[in-house]
Amino acid sequence: MNLGIHVTQTKLLDVLLHVAVARPVFIWGAPGIGKSSLVQSFARQVGLPCVSLLGSQLAPEDIIGVPQIVEGKSRFCPPGMIAREEPYCLFLDELNACSQEVQKSFYSLIHERRVGDYHLPEGSIVIGAGNRAQDSAIVKPMSSALINRMFHVQLNVSYQEWMSWAYENGIHPYVLQFLEVRPDYLWSQPPKTEEPFSTPRSWHMLSDILYEYGEAIDNETVGILARGCLTPQHAAQFQAFHKNIQGKYQLNRILEGEATFPSAPEDRDILYFLADSFRAQIRKELPADKSQVTDQHKRFAHRAKALLKELSMISLEMAQMVVAKHEEGNALPSWFVVEVVRDLPRLAAERRDG
Structure with a gap:
């Protein structure tokens, strides 16, 4: 029903x-x-x-x-x-x-x-x-x-209400920090195949398990635990987040110009996590309706296009993923995509070819 x-x-x-x-x-x-x-x-x-x-x-x-x-x-x-x-x-x-x-x-x-x-x-x-x-x-x-x-x-599911509950009830800091960056990962549609999938209940489960392991948990174990509770893509992203949690590649520092996207081959999983989070941040910051765009939105859009250009120099595939068409309800604002097509023709060409 x-x-x-x-x-x-x-x-x-x-x-x-x-x-x-x-x-x-x-x-x-x-x-x-x-x-x-x-x-x-x-x-x-x-x-x-x-x-x-x-x-x-x-x-x-x-x-x-x-x-x-x-x-x-x-x-x-x-x-x-x-x-x-x-x-x-x-x-x-x-x-x-x-x-x-x-x-x-x-x-x-x-x-x-x-x-x-x-x-x-x-x-x-x-x-x-x-x-x-x-x-x-x-x-x-x-x-x-x-x-x-x-x-x-x-x-x-209400992300805001669940997060308020989660803070009040001591959900593990790693889970809270990750979902602050990726609020769209709180819940996913149940899959047609037999595999774990992300829900508020499964994030709570992961939180309980992380507490049982304690602070000395290694990244490989985090990956095992996440894959036992979450949608596979979310689990991989959570493992990359944990790998970088104390590292220098924080998205907020990259947005503020204090750091750059990682370029080393061994950091490709972190780059994927940051690129996916960057896309989510664009959707969060920019309104869908261009008539609602303020000067602050224009500044963020300008910075986002500059970062897309930097990202494309490291990995065109990752930059294309940021602007690519996703499922309905998860698209970037159309006016921003038009600006990307106008200002970043190389990336736009690859996007059209894809």
Whole structure:
């Protein structure tokens, strides 16, 4: 499902505080972006214990219970984790990974807050969550009856909000410093193949592992750890960042004219990292609309073109990568590209040929 309108973590908490107390809510979103932790945070805010059920591991009897004979009549007795006396937040994680039979067992629980003769205590809250079909996750079609019983909202990653959380919660300095340079690497679309990919959860995982290794960790080990958590390209860039973290080739020093791009063959991985970061910095600094360009933007654009010329003298391939067309939503401002074509004809020719 794609709702067309997405919310950040902060906005979703606000929605839950107003909607979930009245109606069941279903949160859609990619894996690893914090759906589960956000629901748990919400439950703490409203002062309710959070009971999580993992839909992909449930059978119908895990919800409706098993029949027992009471006074000569059969009665279904729901499991103890559901049949509670005090109000609570019931979190149905991976709800759309359930089989159709398990989904049917949720109908009365979601719509009427009831399982057989048992009713959830007054004040209880029901929240579901699941991945989308395009996320290469295990999902099954949800019936229209189940969809229509819930309010739906789609969660997206907010770089600013996650970084604020990361600083407050002691995420490893290497991770913070790298993502300050490459904010676009916080999350990547789940791949079609079986390989790690970058999400807030995987960056948190890498942070925990780096802390376990301590300060004496070598660059080869950093590469192994990064490749076990992140999108392969992001992992290679993180390893190059770590290799250069105490070195002289810092992008901010290059932008300010205090250093130059590395030219030694053994520093090619660092050059790639810096060139890719340079591209990201251009996208960050320059507005897409030329009518919004200020004198400060013009000065940065002039400096960027000078650095592109310097970079092309070291590696035309790297300079071309900076200005090359990338996927939609990750392009340099068109007005800046026009200036590059005008002012750097050699680079522009190579760009057209590519």
